[in-house]
Amino acid sequence: MITCEGLVKIYKTDEIEVVALQGLNIQIDDGELMAIIGNSGSGKSTLLNILGGLDRPSAGQVKVGDWDLLKITDKQLVDYKRHTVGFIWQNNARNLVSYLTALENVEMPMMLSGNYDPAYAKQLLDWVGLSHRLNNKLQELSGGEQQRVAIAISLANRPRLLLADEPTGSVDTKTADMILSIFQRLNKELGVTIVIVTHDMSMAGKVGRVVAIRDGMTSSEFIARTSSVSTIEGVSTGLTGEAHEEYVVLDRAGRLQVPKAYLTALNINGKATMEFDGDTIMIKAPRALPAMPVNEEQDSSNSRTVGGKLK
Numbered sequence: 001m002i003t004c005e006g007l008v009k010i011y012k013t014d015e016i017e018v019v020a021l022q023g024l025n026i027q028i029d030d031g032e033l034m035a036i037i038g039n040s041g042s043g044k045s046t047l048l049n050i051l052g053g054l055d056r057p058s059a060g061q062v063k064v065g066d067w068d069l070l071k072i073t074d075k076q077l078v079d080y081k082r083h084t085v086g087f088i089w090q091n092n093a094r095n096l097v098s099y100l101t102a103l104e105n106v107e108m109p110m111m112l113s114g115n116y117d118p119a120y121a122k123q124l125l126d127w128v129g130l131s132h133r134l135n136n137k138l139q140e141l142s143g144g145e146q147q148r149v150a151i152a153i154s155l156a157n158r159p160r161l162l163l164a165d166e167p168t169g170s171v172d173t174k175t176a177d178m179i180l181s182i183f184q185r186l187n188k189e190l191g192v193t194i195v196i197v198t199h200d201m202s203m204a205g206k207v208g209r210v211v212a213i214r215d216g217m218t219s220s221e222f223i224a225r226t227s228s229v230s231t232i233e234g235v236s237t238g239l240t241g242e243a244h245e246e247y248v249v250l251d252r253a254g255r256l257q258v259p260k261a262y263l264t265a266l267n268i269n270g271k272a273t274m275e276f277d278g279d280t281i282m283i284k285a286p287r288a289l290p291a292m293p294v295n296e297e298q299d300s301s302n303s304r305t306v307g308g309k310l311k
């Protein structure tokens with residue numbers, strides 16, 4: 001469904017250029033429910049905004065279904081945003097109108113896109129567990145309920161791809177769990193592909209695949225299996241090794257990102273040696289250069305040797 005290869009995003013502000021994505025590769029399958037994690041500033045939201053058509057890539061390849069988001073025209077982008085992709089933000093006020101009811105909020109985007117379908121609007125609210133709140137105004141709903149309305153709205157135009165940026169960022173654990181189970185249900189019943197950007201490691205741990213982004217590139221991947229406690233750069237991810245296996249990501253040219261903590265621990269800076277013993281690849285700090293041979297006779301007379309020759 002989604003292919004990004006060598007994806008680059010550069011923000012230019014006055015004289016400063018920020019490289020938010022520097023050659024990112026990621027593949028997301030049709031019907032997948034997956035999460036993207038990474039430290040603040042690693043480029044998660046930038047990636048999501050590009051996939052959602054809210055921001056333009058600078059270079060590289062980014063395809064969603066049949067759409068090429070690097071080459072897409074402004075007119076096509078409107079169509080893409082209206083029909084292919086749905087968005088959920090942490091701050092759900094962006095999606096909702098407080099003086100309308102939950103049902104009206106879901107119906108509104110349907111009307112705007114010419115696909116008014118009140119039965120489907122009710123069905124969506126039922127799926128997110130709000131069939132008893134259809135006619136309540138948004139301001140009468142709790143934060144968690146409003147977030148569930150936002151999920152229903154994001155699906156109003158039957159998108160194939162749902163992008164969620166910190167969807168559980170402002171709700172309690174119980175509501176976060178409920179939101180995740182709604183995602184699981186929608187993914188299963190509608191087959192919609194769901195990409196969640198999150199800091200919430202417990203949420204990440206409950207999806208099939210987690211991709212970690214570091215410095216604007218994909219660094220490692222965690223694939224669900226059945227078991228160990230994993231860490232990324234010494235920070236516990238909350239992804240239990242019992243449930244996830246960690247893989248380092250290699251691009252097509254064989255490049256990989258080595259965590260900064262490992263490089264610092266080995267004092268590797270700029271260069272390293274790599275050895276292959278038929279089974280394992282070892283990356284080591286370069287060996288110290290062999291000491292120059294010293295001519296004792298000359299040494300005692302305080303002369304220096306260079307390459308074994310007297311100077």
Ligand SMILES: Nc1ncnc2c1ncn2[C@@H]1O[C@H](COP(=O)(O)OP(=O)(O)OP(=O)(O)O)[C@@H](O)[C@H]1O
Nearest residue numbers: 011013018020038039040041042043044045046047
């Ligand atoms: N509109 C912008 N103009 C300039 N720089 C930007 C802009 N948006 C993001 N950046 C920069 O790009 C980098 C990546 O930002 P991004 O918001 O994608 O990170 P993030 O991983 O989502 O962080 P967070 O978890 O804090 O939201 C950061 O250095 C950020 O300062």
